[in-house]
Amino acid sequence: MEYFFQQLINGVTLGSIYGLIAIGYTMVYGIIGMINFAHGDIFMVGAFIALIFIVAFSITAAMPIALLVLALIGVLIVSMALTAAWGWTVERIAYRPLRGSFRLAPLITAIGASIALQNFVQISQGARNKPLQPLIPGGFSLSDGGADGSGFAVQLSYSQILIIVVTLALMIGFTLLINKTSLGRAQRACEQDRKMASLLGINVDRTISLTFVMGAALASVAGLMFLLYYGVIDFYIGFLAGVKAFTAAVLGGIGSLPGAMLGGLLIGLIETFWSGYFSVEYKDVAAFSILAIVLIFMPEGLLGKPEVEKV
Amino acid sequence: MSSWDINPVLTIEHLTMRFGGLVAVDDLSFNVGRGDITALIGPNGAGKTTVFNCLTGFYKPTEGRIVMNRLNGEHFLLERMPDFQISAHAKVARTFQNIRLFGGMTLLENLMVAQHNPLMVASGYTIGGIFGLTSFRKAEREAVERACYWLEKTGLVDRADAPAADLPYGDQRRLEIARAMCSGPELLCLDEPAAGLNPKESAELNALLQYIRKEHQTSILLIEHDMSVVMEISDHVVVLDYGEKISDGTAAAVKDDPKVIAAYLGVPDEEVDAVEEEVGI
Amino acid sequence: MSSKSENFFTDCVKDAAMGGLIALALFSVLIGMKAEVASGLGGGLGIEYRWAAVAIAVAVVFGGRLLLNLFVWKTKTPVTEKAGSLMPSMSSLAPLGKYAMPVFLVLAVLLPFLLMSAYGARGSRQYLDLAILVTTYVMLGWGLNIVVGLAGLLDLGYVAFYAVGAYSYALLAQYFGFSFWICLPLAGILAAFWGIILGFPVLRLRGDYLAIVTLAFGEIIRVVLLNWYEFTGGPDGISGIPRPSFFGIEFTRGEGGFADVFGLDYSSIHRIIFLYYLILIMALITNFVTMRLRKLPVGRAWEALREDEIACRSLGINTTNTKLTAFALGAMFGGFAGSFFATRQGFISPESFTFIESAVILAIVVLGGLGSQIGVVIAAIVMIGGFEFFRGLEEYRMLVFGLLMVIIMVWKPRGLISTRAPSITLSGKKGKGISADLVQEGHG
Incomplete structure (x- = not known):
């Protein structure tokens, strides 16, 4: 039972990270109907930017706690801004010129952008993986594993709490942003009918750019979380995380923000439980198989709107 | 008993289609007479296209039975068949309200695709075709001839090698009819064939439909808003409103039906009362 | 002013x-x-x-x-306009297009001899290796073109079938000692079989969903190959895969070898030339079959499917079967290419079958112009040949590769050759090409 709870905690943490990335996929897919293949690599770029700032300003666990929190918030804000700039640039260079062009073209440029970003970071930052000393050590012990120490100790680390809390806060903020602000309204209008939205005076290009910017900012948060949680990154983390986050977005129902979060959680849980109870090697197979099964039997995902085919 | 009830090509019985809480078609029954041109009319949103989608297999009806009676005596329960088999075996062909041509393919190719199933057999399910069997070549020549025949009938033969998307709107509508006819149907379902046509094209369409009915043992069921088309060529008119049949009869009979007039034009309240009294509600 | x-x-x-x-x-x-x-x-x-x-x-x-x-x-x-006016316009290039295929064909057949006479046996080896690589990608591109270009089904996991073909040959040779010529058709059949198994459940999905599921299947197959250590050797791969023989005659030195039988001096280049012709013939067969199928009902049904699936169903075409044939056929050619890859390399491991391979093959098809056979050839030469050409850039190579994908696509979104030739004409002449703007790209 303790083992189960430990897996549950780990799964929710991992799922939160996937969920944050998945939001970027789902928003972009919702608004321009393309798989932004480079999004996983934007997440990787975000993780790298956060890492560089943490190292450059010598942020370590030895700092006073208040200062550490402030420093991390600072890193988060700066890396969100810079990653957002990367997201904006990719959209501007690789996708905007192809707006209204045929569907496969942006998919190919997205794959090209993904390859380019990966190799750019590999060249500029080196191919070796970057280990980081844990910044937020310690945590709660929910169960000490019994008096004789034979049971399983359940740990809820501070970094896990941080990840889950930040994700929740961002999720709520984001839902409000989409539902209550004029930007959100513009986005939803562009999702429905881009031409009509532009006729009604919405700057469609700007709205789409902002979607990419927001997606990239969230991905950079996920990047920082990933860094704090695993403590090691390399230039290749974007691909697998990206594919799984996209899986999460589809699983939850593409175009739906709560769906992306739910899908992220499910993928995180499935992966963790599979590794915990069956085999670590086949955890990706488990995630992908779930994707295939869900798509075959429930193509609209868990929370998505069914796509009605007009005859 | 009207002529269409004696030898119907299509019998629809208690057809009901619900989408969640919305009842698009409600307990609809009517017959389509063999060799007739039957018109299905009604205001926008009356459920006409839904009926079409049910009988061509794109929707599975919630309740009801749709029977296709072929000339060779076979009967098909359309509500149980997948959409492609309805065209292939039950010989029901259709056109679409928003034209669905293969835009990047030429007119001739469009009509060849319509003859897919017989050509598939002739090509030995592709294997014979790869090696160029003579029987397949012959079948292909015949298919081209049949396509040419319909291109001539629709006046499109000059543009046989042009892409379908390049055609003007009226020609695209005719091409869609030609394509449906190439699949050799016994019942042709046309979804607003005259929509967007000018009066001259509309008259040509009437002539074409009359010709199809007369020369090809094909019965026609059409959805139409253009009353001049409906009144001129239909033998039998079925009127839908809010998914229910409100009138069924010859064009002349339907035209004077107060319920039809009410559905189309709306009526003052006192007249509604009068009509309701008359029909006994 | x-x-x-x-x-x-x-x-x-x-x-x-x-x-x-x-x-x-x-x-x-x-x-x-x-x-x-x-x-x-x-x-x-x-x-x-x-x-x-x-x-x-x-x-x-x-x-x-x-x-x-x-x-x-x-x-x-803009200078590009001026430069453009110096270049021959597209319309004057059109007759060239008619000759492009034969010219390429003649060049491809004569290539080993041209190289041999120019660089000698030793010097031409690297160029022949490159030509083999490019031709392999041409074949893969042609195979995928059936799925993506004709049937309009977006497949991001094509490399899975390449892997199935390669592993089929390697494993059959390892466990049963079958020769290349027995394994080649078996590998194709197995790949087609996998295409049907994977395709059957997913082919009713539309658009990007199909893309992502095929990507997932590609990854699943790779992960299984990676972790099924007892059977596939896991990350170590399979080595010592037998080389192909010339209808039973081995390319070995001494008695009974290829050089001995044909009275030539032994040279290791013989095998390379043989491999080159082998893949060239395999690729040409792929092309021949595809061109032939385009003119048959099944090929027309594929293209109709790409244009409008609903209309297809209304005309009595069983769209599931039609998609499956396209998927299986594309997979089969991928499997053939895979077993060729295995026999050429003599060693395979899951590392050769990553998603990036699928992306490269898809990029070749899209850059070449969907559905265009000659476009695939040009794109493969530009992408793979260019990629090798930039070997000097070393680590910057993949970066340039990625950027080039973006730039070419932005420059020519419909690919290099984007007109569609009708599969049949009434006039009997080779019909006028259909502008890409009218051709749909498919929904699946």
Whole structure:
């Protein structure tokens, strides 16, 4: 039972990270109907930017706690801004010129952008993986594993709490942003009918750019979380995380923000439980198989709107 | 008993289609007479296209039975068949309200695709075709001839090698009819064939439909808003409103039906009362 | 007049400065500061500052954008237009298109002899290896073209079938000692079989969902190959895969070898030339079958499916079966190419079958122009040949590759050859090409 709870905690943490990335996929897919293949690599770029700032300003666990929190918030804000700039640039260079062009073209440029970003970071930052000393050590012990120490100790680390809390806060903020602000309204209008939205005076290009910017900012948060949680990154983390986050977005129902979060959680849980109870090697197979099964039997995902085919 | 009830090509019985809480078609029954041109009319949103989608297999009806009676005596329960088999075996062909041509393919190719199933057999399910069997070549020549025949009938033969998307709107509508006819149907379902046509094209369409009915043992069921088309060529008119049949009869009979007039034009309240009294509600 | 040109100039500079500023923001962190494991401090990370590199990168962006602004984007008379007028126009190239295929064919057949006479047996080996590689990708591109270009089904996991073909041959040879010529058809059949198994459940999915599921299947197959250690050798792969023989005659030195039988001096280049012709013939068969199928009902049904699936169903076409045939056939050719890959390399491991391979093959098909056979050839030569050509760039190679994918696609979104030739004409003549703007790209 303790083992189960430990897996549950780990799964929710991992799922939160996937969920944050998945939001970027789902928003972009919702608004321009393309798989932004480079999004996983934007997440990787975000993780790298956060890492560089943490190292450059010598942020370590030895700092006073208040200062550490402030420093991390600072890193988060700066890396969100810079990653957002990367997201904006990719959209501007690789996708905007192809707006209204045929569907496969942006998919190919997205794959090209993904390859380019990966190799750019590999060249500029080196191919070796970057280990980081844990910044937020310690945590709660929910169960000490019994008096004789034979049971399983359940740990809820501070970094896990941080990840889950930040994700929740961002999720709520984001839902409000989409539902209550004029930007959100513009986005939803562009999702429905881009031409009509532009006729009604919405700057469609700007709205789409902002979607990419927001997606990239969230991905950079996920990047920082990933860094704090695993403590090691390399230039290749974007691909697998990206594919799984996209899986999460589809699983939850593409175009739906709560769906992306739910899908992220499910993928995180499935992966963790599979590794915990069956085999670590086949955890990706488990995630992908779930994707295939869900798509075959429930193509609209868990929370998505069914796509009605007009005859 | 009207002529269409004696030898119907299509019998629809208690057809009901619900989408969640919305009842698009409600307990609809009517017959389509063999060799007739039957018109299905009604205001926008009356459920006409839904009926079409049910009988061509794109929707599975919630309740009801749709029977296709072929000339060779076979009967098909359309509500149980997948959409492609309805065209292939039950010989029901259709056109679409928003034209669905293969835009990047030429007119001739469009009509060849319509003859897919017989050509598939002739090509030995592709294997014979790869090696160029003579029987397949012959079948292909015949298919081209049949396509040419319909291109001539629709006046499109000059543009046989042009892409379908390049055609003007009226020609695209005719091409869609030609394509449906190439699949050799016994019942042709046309979804607003005259929509967007000018009066001259509309008259040509009437002539074409009359010709199809007369020369090809094909019965026609059409959805139409253009009353001049409906009144001129239909033998039998079925009127839908809010998914229910409100009138069924010859064009002349339907035209004077107060319920039809009410559905189309709306009526003052006192007249509604009068009509309701008359029909006994 | 002068004020106008001054305005124009300041405009251009302003715009370029904006670009430079953004580049500064982007590059200052990722290029300017390199997080590197410091050697002394117990493996902790340190920062290496490289501001000069940032300055160069920003200057390149600023300069490049300024030049583009001045001469291409903002000016009324872009140099590209002038350069374009010097180039022959597309319409005058059209008759060339008719001869392109035969010219390529003759060149391809004569290539080994041309190379041998130019560079000698030793010198031509690397070029032949490259030609084999390019031809393999041409074949894969043609195979995928059936699925993506004709049937309009977006397949991001094509490399899975390449892997199935390669492993089929390697495993059959390892466990049963079958020869290449027995395994080749078996590998194709197995790949087609897998295509049907994977395709059956997913082919009713539409659009990007199909893309992502095929990607998932590709990854699943790779992960299984990677972890099923007892059967596939896992990450170590399979080595010692037998080389193909010339109808039973081995390419070995001495008695009974190829050189001995044909009275030639032994040279290792014989096998390379043989491999080249082998893949060339396999690719040409792929092309022949595809061209033939286009003119058959099944091929027309594929294209109709790409144009409008609902209309297809209304005409009595069983769309599931039609999609499956396209999927299985594409998979089969992928399987053939895979077993060729295995026999050429003599060694295979899951590393050769990553998603990036699928992406490259898809890029070849899309860059070449969907559905265009000759386009695939040109794109494969440009992409794979160009990729090898830039070997000198070493680590920058993949970066350039990725950027090129973006640039070519933005420049020509419908691919290099984008007109569609009708599969049948009434006049009997080779019909006029259909503009890509009219051709649909499919929904699946």
